[in-house]
Amino acid sequence: MSVENGIGVSVKRKEDQRFITGNGKYLDDINKFGQTHGHFLRSPYAFAKIKNIDLSAAKTAPGVVDIFTGADMTADGIGGLICGWGINSKDGSPHVAPPHPCLATDTVKHVGDQVAFIVAETLQQAKDAAELIDVDYEELKSVTDVRQAAAAGAPQVHEEAAGNQCYDWEIGDKAAVDAAFTNAHHITKIDLINNRVSPNPMEPRAALGEYDPGTGEYTLHTTSQNPHVARLLLSAFVGVAPENKLRVIAPDVGGGFGTKIFLYAEETTAVWASKRVGRPIKWTADRSESFLTDAHGRDHATHAEMAFDADGHILGFRVSTKANMGAYLSTFASAVPTYLYATLLNGQYKMPCIYAEVQALFTNTTPVDAYRGAGRPEATYVVERIMERAARDMNMDPTELRLKNFIQPDAYPYETPVIMTYDTGDYPLTMTTAKDMIDYTGFAARKAKSAANGKLRGIGSSAYIEACGIAPSAAVGSLGAGVGLWESAEVRFNPTGSVTVFTGSHSHGQGHETTFAQLIADQLGVPFESIEVVHGDTTKVPFGMGTYGSRSLAVGGSAITKAADKIVEKAKKIAAHLMEASADDIEHSHGVFSVAGTDKQLTIGEIAFAAYVPHNYPADLEPGLAENAFYDPLNFTFPAGTHIAEVEIDPDTGVVEVVDWAAADDFGNVINPMIVEGQVHGGVAQGIGQALLEGVVYDDDSGQLLTGSYMDYCMPRADNFPNFRVETTNTPCPSNPLGVKGCGEAGAIAAPAALMNAITDALGKEIDMPATSEKVWRAAQNA
Amino acid sequence: MTSVSMTVNGKSVNADVEPNTLLVQFIRENLRLTGTHVGCDTSQCGACTVHVNGDSVKSCTMLAVQADGSDVTTIEGLASGDDLHPMQTAFRENHGLQCGFCTPGMIMSAVDLVKRNPNPTEETIRKELEGNICRCTGYHNIVKSVKDASEKMGG
Ligand code: FES
Numbered sequence: 029m030s031v032e033n034g035i036g037v038s039v040k041r042k043e044d045q046r047f048i049t050g051n052g053k054y055l056d057d058i059n060k061f062g063q064t065h066g067h068f069l070r071s072p073y074a075f076a077k078i079k080n081i082d083l084s085a086a087k088t089a090p091g092v093v094d095i096f097t098g099a100d101m102t103a104d105g106i107g108g109l110i111c112g113w114g115i116n117s118k119d120g121s122p123h124v125a126p127p128h129p130c131l132a133t134d135t136v137k138h139v140g141d142q143v144a145f146i147v148a149e150t151l152q153q154a155k156d157a158a159e160l161i162d163v164d165y166e167e168l169k170s171v172t173d174v175r176q177a178a179a180a181g182a183p184q185v186h187e188e189a190a191g192n193q194c195y196d197w198e199i200g201d202k203a204a205v206d207a208a209f210t211n212a213h214h215i216t217k218i219d220l221i222n223n224r225v226s227p228n229p230m231e232p233r234a235a236l237g238e239y240d241p242g243t244g245e246y247t248l249h250t251t252s253q254n255p256h257v258a259r260l261l262l263s264a265f266v267g268v269a270p271e272n273k274l275r276v277i278a279p280d281v282g283g284g285f286g287t288k289i290f291l292y293a294e295e296t297t298a299v300w301a302s303k304r305v306g307r308p309i310k311w312t313a314d315r316s317e318s319f320l321t322d323a324h325g326r327d328h329a330t331h332a333e334m335a336f337d338a339d340g341h342i343l344g345f346r347v348s349t350k351a352n353m354g355a356y357l358s359t360f361a362s363a364v365p366t367y368l369y370a371t372l373l374n375g376q377y378k379m380p381c382i383y384a385e386v387q388a389l390f391t392n393t394t395p396v397d398a399y400r401g402a403g404r405p406e407a408t409y410v411v412e413r414i415m416e417r418a419a420r421d422m423n424m425d426p427t428e429l430r431l432k433n434f435i436q437p438d439a440y441p442y443e444t445p446v447i448m449t450y451d452t453g454d455y456p457l458t459m460t461t462a463k464d465m466i467d468y469t470g471f472a473a474r475k476a477k478s479a480a481n482g483k484l485r486g487i488g489s490s491a492y493i494e495a496c497g498i499a500p501s502a503a504v505g506s507l508g509a510g511v512g513l514w515e516s517a518e519v520r521f522n523p524t525g526s527v528t529v530f531t532g533s534h535s536h537g538q539g540h541e542t543t544f545a546q547l548i549a550d551q552l553g554v555p556f557e558s559i560e561v562v563h564g565d566t567t568k569v570p571f572g573m574g575t576y577g578s579r580s581l582a583v584g585g586s587a588i589t590k591a592a593d594k595i596v597e598k599a600k601k602i603a604a605h606l607m608e609a610s611a612d613d614i615e616h617s618h619g620v621f622s623v624a625g626t627d628k629q630l631t632i633g634e635i636a637f638a639a640y641v642p643h644n645y646p647a648d649l650e651p652g653l654a655e656n657a658f659y660d661p662l663n664f665t666f667p668a669g670t671h672i673a674e675v676e677i678d679p680d681t682g683v684v685e686v687v688d689w690a691a692a693d694d695f696g697n698v699i700n701p702m703i704v705e706g707q708v709h710g711g712v713a714q715g716i717g718q719a720l721l722e723g724v725v726y727d728d729d730s731g732q733l734l735t736g737s738y739m740d741y742c743m744p745r746a747d748n749f750p751n752f753r754v755e756t757t758n759t760p761c762p763s764n765p766l767g768v769k770g771c772g773e774a775g776a777i778a779a780p781a782a783l784m785n786a787i788t789d790a791l792g793k794e795i796d797m798p799a800t801s802e803k804v805w806r807a808a809q810n811a
Numbered sequence: 812m813t814s815v816s817m818t819v820n821g822k823s824v825n826a827d828v829e830p831n832t833l834l835v836q837f838i839r840e841n842l843r844l845t846g847t848h849v850g851c852d853t854s855q856c857g858a859c860t861v862h863v864n865g866d867s868v869k870s871c872t873m874l875a876v877q878a879d880g881s882d883v884t885t886i887e888g889l890a891s892g893d894d895l896h897p898m899q900t901a902f903r904e905n906h907g908l909q910c911g912f913c914t915p916g917m918i919m920s921a922v923d924l925v926k927r928n929p930n931p932t933e934e935t936i937r938k939e940l941e942g943n944i945c946r947c948t949g950y951h952n953i954v955k956s957v958k959d960a961s962e963k964m965g966g
């Protein structure tokens with residue numbers, strides 16, 4: 029039976045009413061009585077020693093409340109920021125995690141590094157005072173490029189990290205791969221740059237810290253994807269306050285894409301300093317600060333080789349990657365190019381053996397961490413670029429080479445050589461679906477037509493797989509994670525039958541208030557309008573690990589379902605008592621409880637009322653109808669699919685027009701198809717952005733960030749895209765009660781390889797991302 | 812300090828402001844109308860778009876004193892009471908927003924776009940929205956929303 033506003037329905041979003049009327053409450057919209065304004069003085073150099081900081085003129089400037097430096101934080105026992113995932117090198121040694129102070133103490137290591145925190149009555153006064161701070165720097169030679177950082181004689185970013193190495197890690201069977209290559213009929217090799225990008229959620233990061241001397245409690249409002257994790261880090265590692273004296277609130281958050289997972293220096297400093305000044309402090313990044321300090325994504329240099337037999341079957345895969353960590357290790361940085369990357373190098377294929385090694389390096393750049401897809405886009409980029417190149421090398425249609433090598437739908441569970449166990453999927457189906465959607469067979473005719481107009485047309489595919497719904501706590505713990513990756517929920521009936529759902533997931537555009545309400549509407553038969561979803565406040569929500577890695581529905585939604593199951597269990601007992609039957613005879617369907625074989629029934633609303641007004645109630649049962657659940661997933665989920673891009677290039681201008689896009693994705697069961705489609709659109713757009721337009725550029729010599737504003741960093745606009753064709757197939761995920769897989773990152777994972785393969789097809793040669801018109805024009809001239 | 816007076820969402824307002832106060836600061840900080848957002852510092856993103864005398868304007872590119880005597884409409888003033896503007900409804904109906912941060916500016920630009928192009932093609936919509944950045948939606952459903960609204964607005 030399908031339920032109104034239940035599972036599988038494209039319900040319009042609850043949250044939209046406040047956003048379309050201008051009533052959203054984003055962080056900068058919140059103001060507190062007596063609030064001051066914070067501003068950071070930042071390093072103008074990529075690498076420098078701080079010889080002296082003279083605050084005397086600034087401290088007496090108009091409106092200045094106080095100014096803090098790294099020495100003040102150290103003196104107060106405040107620690108630095110930490111990385112929460114330990115990676116061991118090949119030789120067993122732990123990764124190098126140099127100190128990461130919130131405010132620099134003796135050196136600055138990237139342009140934008142925090143040097144001092146000025147608190148003043150107005151923002152303008154704080155900025156004016158910053159100009160009066162006299163810092164005596166000794167500039168040092170810097171390094172920003174990851175390959176240069178690995179070279180002998182490169183500037184040393186950290187004393188602790190010899191050769192700038194954070195770790196040198198490996199996975200897979202080197203000997204088996206070497207043997208496979210010896211027996212190969214054909215070997216394809218490729219060198220790829222996965223360009224550094226800036227996530228750019230449209231709401232800049234911000235923080236509002238306050239301290240209540242009466243209760244000794246700090247409150248931090250912050251633009252976070254995971255407020256409980258921020259509280260844990262601030263308490264256990266930074267030492268601002270114990271968890272019970274620290275409340276973290278993430279209100280409406282204007283996009284995250286990974287960059288708001290991490291604990292940053294700014295919010296940490298703002299909440300700590302609020303006690304020192306005895307007044308609330310607000311800090312809001314301007315866009316330039318976002319470019320300088322929001323953790324960047326990607327930045328890999330990779331060499332890969334794939335061995336094939338005479339029939340085009342894969343024999344082995346060898347990958348060597350250098351990953352840029354930036355100047356410090358951000359919260360989950362170490363895991364991204366290892367367990368979120370190399371474990372997906374198997375793609376959708378039967379690969380007998382894989383060997384990958386990843387060297388992570390420090391440079392004088394903004395730290396790099398998870399950005400939409402986090403490691404999996406980088407893996408897909410390598411696998412799908414080399415598959416397409418191999419097909420061309422072997423004179424095969426690239427989709428045929430893939431179809432020949434796909435893991436077959438009856439082969440699950442399928443263990444890959446890089447520790448993943450794929451649970452379900454149908455890769456041939458998503459591939460053929462995408463080909464039909466874009467009329468793959470009609471491409472030759474379209475290409476001829478373009479050619480007649482002097483244009484170059486190309487088509488390219490990307491058959492991606494990701495592991496999301498992270499993750500089983502024991503599994504990630506054994507791989508070095510410092511946290512558990514369960515999720516929590518509470519489903520609380522109010523006496524009048526409405527429901528409040530508390531979730532540890534956090535919505536910053538994903539529409540959880542709608543999707544999660546659909547779960548309850550379906551499972552407990554409560555009208556959609558009577559369900560409120562609460563998230564983003566450590567005092568309201570029991571606990572939570574937050575939203576990233578496409579985990580909210582698979583893990584957070586499963587926790588809600590588990591709590592709803594407990595509600596049903598208890599409601600059955602109450603119903604049995606009220607209807608004078610045995611609990612075993614009570615049947616439940618979408619909130620209606622009936623006695624089997626009779627017409628006696630009660631609704632969940634009636635039962636909730638009885639639970640809170642327990643005049644006629646089972647003697648051995650607690651009153652109330654509210655249940656908590658924690659859910660720890662059994663496995664990752666494995667969304668997969670094929671995206672096919674079609675482009676037309678004007679060889680005279682180098683402009684690439686994305687003329688068509690087909691996305692066939694297997695997300696398992698879908699709760700709200702409208703929202704899922706929207707997630708695919710957004711992900712694909714970010715992937716196209718990376719491939720075509722975006723790229724963080726540092727000046728080689730000075731280490732200055734050259735792409736520090738929207739004037740220089742090319743954000744995709746409406747006229748850069750076609751309409752997207754989006755379809756889903758469904759092999760339900762067997763490892764969670766909802767059968768769902770996760771859809772938030774798929775587009776960003778699939779898109780760059782598909783687009784670059786299409787551009788390669790059109791040009792007949794390979795170029796690196798981003799395929800700017802200048803690069804494409806040059807390639808077209810020399811074609 | 813300079814004194815400014817204008818009509819905002821049908822109400823007349825006066826205040827003394829610093830001469831360098833931007834219109835967006837005046838709207839957000841003096842009037843506490845926080846539906847108008849700030850997404851950049853180079854007048855590129857369009858999150859701050861409002862109407863000044865009926866035309867869409869990036870309120871971060873205008874000083875409050877330049878708007879002296881004007882009639883300003885922000886996202887909070889677009890609906891008539893509980894009746895949403897067709898553009899607002901279309902954004903909800905077509906899932907034209909995700910995080911919602913770009914949305915007020917996007918809607919204000921779109922209303923102006925349809926006023927100038929009563930029956931816009933998809934291409935026109937994409938071109939006209941060039942000054943508004945959305946990071947979430949890939950624009951697909953924004954374009955659909957604007958098209959839908961233009962039809963409902965009797966284009
Ligand atoms: S804030 Fe006005 S254009 Fe970005």
Ligand code: FES
Pocket residue numbers: 230282283537907908909910911912913914944945946947948
């Ligand atoms: S909806 Fe998030 S930026 Fe447009």
